[in-house]
Structures are given as structure tokens and as C-alpha cells.
Amino acid sequence: ATNFLVTNHDNDKPYCLVFYDPCFRDAIEQYSTSSTRLILSKISSQISTDPLNFSLYGRSVQLPVTLDSSNYSIVFISHSKASLYNFALYFYAYDFRSFPSDSSISSKRLLSKRMYAIECARNGSSYGLLVSSNSLLNLSLTIHTLLDRIKKLLDKNNRQYYTFLMNTLSITKMNNFERNIDVYILCSSCTESLWLSPEYKQFNISLISITDIIQAFEKDDENLSINYSFDLRQILSTMKIIDENEITQQNEENNALVLKHPNA
Known part of the structure; x- marks a missing residue:
């Protein structure tokens, strides 16, 4: 040491x-x-x-x-690698006032992965919103506001979604979920390295970031760039505020799916 x-x-x-x-x-x-x-x-x-x-x-x-x-x-x-991985999850979910807000794609491999993630986000019909308890603890208001915005974005585009506390789910459960889910959205902070980690490769269903879903459905916004963001508040600032009139009550009720035993 x-x-x-x-x-x-x-x-x-x-x-x-x-x-x-x-x-x-x-x-x-x-x-x-x-x-x-x-x-x-x-x-x-x-x-x-x-x-x-x-x-x-x-x-x-x-x-x-x-x-x-x-x-x-x-x-x-x-x-151990497990301890280091847990540290990374906590570290990047913390509320840093001066932490870099984004990081540009640094290789063709990452760029290809990111473009694929955006296409998965755009073509999916059913989504699983994953929230970590650590992000809820450190960034409660930001996380709840982000979830509200993402749900409205999915409602506007007539997409169905579930909401999960990811700490209670294993990759095996997520790969073999009882209902059809096309894409999981990680509604917490992460780093670029997470997308190339061995854990990520175990997913059979596409795992994308918040920025991917924004890029997929708000692609006409010139201010959006193909970056992984480390700062959830910065991500929130890039999202358009959706007018309630753009979402019909019928769509909103049908798209928000609830499980009787979500973590069984």
C-alpha cells in the first residue's frame, strides 16, 4: 500500500x-x-x-x-476488483460541484458502441428504468426530477416502461425478466469504463444511459452532443421540458407498467 x-x-x-x-x-x-x-x-x-x-x-x-x-x-x-467497482459506483453518483460534466468519446470502439445504444433506445418499445439506492440517497431531488422527465419523454413517444431499484436485481434476473423489455436505461451516474466492463458484457438486453435516450428522442436539439455525462444535473439541464398537453392521459396511464412482485 x-x-x-x-x-x-x-x-x-x-x-x-x-x-x-x-x-x-x-x-x-x-x-x-x-x-x-x-x-x-x-x-x-x-x-x-x-x-x-x-x-x-x-x-x-x-x-x-x-x-x-x-x-x-x-x-x-x-x-479486490469488486471493492474497486463498488467504489466507482459510489464515487460517480456523488454530488460533485466541480467534477467534469462530460467526457468526449475517445475511440472508434466507444463511438460505435454509443451509436448502437442510441439506435437501441430509438427502436425499443418497452423500457426498464434502473435507479440505484446510492444515487437516490445523494441526489434525491435530481434523480426524481430526471425520472419524471424521462417518463414524460417516453409517454410522449408512446413507449412503455417499468421502474426498478437496481440494487435488488441481478443481471440474471434482468436477462430473464418475466415481461418483454427491449432496453434497460441506467438512471444513475456512471463512467465510460462501465460500458466496457465484464459486468456490462453479461447483459443480453441492451443497457443504455440517460444521455442515449435523450439523444434518441430529442435528436433535433442542436445542443445535444455525443458525450457520456458524469453529472446528472448537467444531463437534466439538457432535457427539454415537455408540455403536459403533448401527453394524453390515456397514453400516460397505459405506458407506466407496475409489477405485483417486481423483485421476485
């Missing part, structure tokens, strides 16, 4: 924010005494509105300056 910190942090930035699995605590805390740049996480359930207090799923630290990519390099030391 200490060797990793010596060789894998960016010396060009004033601070290094370090998250680590508890099994590395002794080694990391010993190393921290030799460097004032390192800011180590501490287990805490305290919730603070102070912009200089950063808390991530129970790990809380006091920051010397506001969290910004120009000031901090961020390191997470994990003993």
Missing part, C-alpha cells in the same frame, strides 16, 4: 485524497505522517453541508480546499 502511494499519485497537484480498504489502514496511516499532501479517509457517518467536508458512503474527511480536479489527485487502494 505504501509503495503504491509513493509511485501512483500526481505530484503536480497540491493534495492527494486517499480512500482505502480497512485492511490497509496501519500501513497507510504510518506513511501519512511523512507527507502533508495526503488526505486520508476516516470512517464516519456524519453528514455535513460544509463544502469543505467530503463524505463518501461513510468515509468522511475534512478538505483544506474545495474538491476540484485541479487541486486533487484521488487514489483508492482496494484488495
Whole structure:
């Protein structure tokens, strides 16, 4: 753990924010005494509105300056891929004031995958809206507003949809769902790397992002670009507000499908 910190942090930035699995605590805390740049996480359930207090799923630290990519390099030391994957899900669902709002497609492979996702979004007739409990916890108002906008977008285009809390579903359940679902929409934050991960490849049904569904049905909007967005509030700002008059009451009632036992 200490060797990793010596060789894998960016010396060009004033601070290094370090998250680590508890099994590395002794080694990391010993190393921290030799460097004032390192800011180590501490287990805490305290919730603070102070912009200089950063808390991530129970790990809380006091920051010397506001969290910004120009000031901090961020390191997470994990003993397993599963732990690192969970950290990524929590990290990108957090409400960062200064986090980059989007990331351009960086390769032909990603561009091809993105164009395919948009086509899946456009051609589907039944959708599963996936929401993570972590995003609901950290970005409750944003998530509920996004869901409302997406549902209205699907209602306007006469598409049916279910809503799921994704933490209670396995990939196996999603691949073998009792009803016909053409596309799953990830209504939470994610990174580009998620779309190339082994977990993603296990899906038999297309898994797309919020930005894909917006691009599919609001393709005439010149302000929309083919980017993966990391900031849910930024995504929300790009969505058109749909007039209630554009949605008939009959369509709205028929499109919102409810399961008696959604997680069975």
C-alpha cells in the first residue's frame, strides 16, 4: 500500500485524497505522517453541508480546499476488483460541484458502441428504468426530477416502461425478466469504463444511459452532443421540458407498467 502511494499519485497537484480498504489502514496511516499532501479517509457517518467536508458512503474527511480536479489527485487502494467497482459506483453518483460534466468519446470502439445504444433506445418499445439506492440517497431531488422527465419523454413517444431499484436485481434476473423489455436505461451516474466492463458484457438486453435516450428522442436539439455525462444535473439541464398537453392521459396511464412482485 505504501509503495503504491509513493509511485501512483500526481505530484503536480497540491493534495492527494486517499480512500482505502480497512485492511490497509496501519500501513497507510504510518506513511501519512511523512507527507502533508495526503488526505486520508476516516470512517464516519456524519453528514455535513460544509463544502469543505467530503463524505463518501461513510468515509468522511475534512478538505483544506474545495474538491476540484485541479487541486486533487484521488487514489483508492482496494484488495479486490469488486471493492474497486463498488467504489466507482459510489464515487460517480456523488454530488460533485466541480467534477467534469462530460467526457468526449475517445475511440472508434466507444463511438460505435454509443451509436448502437442510441439506435437501441430509438427502436425499443418497452423500457426498464434502473435507479440505484446510492444515487437516490445523494441526489434525491435530481434523480426524481430526471425520472419524471424521462417518463414524460417516453409517454410522449408512446413507449412503455417499468421502474426498478437496481440494487435488488441481478443481471440474471434482468436477462430473464418475466415481461418483454427491449432496453434497460441506467438512471444513475456512471463512467465510460462501465460500458466496457465484464459486468456490462453479461447483459443480453441492451443497457443504455440517460444521455442515449435523450439523444434518441430529442435528436433535433442542436445542443445535444455525443458525450457520456458524469453529472446528472448537467444531463437534466439538457432535457427539454415537455408540455403536459403533448401527453394524453390515456397514453400516460397505459405506458407506466407496475409489477405485483417486481423483485421476485
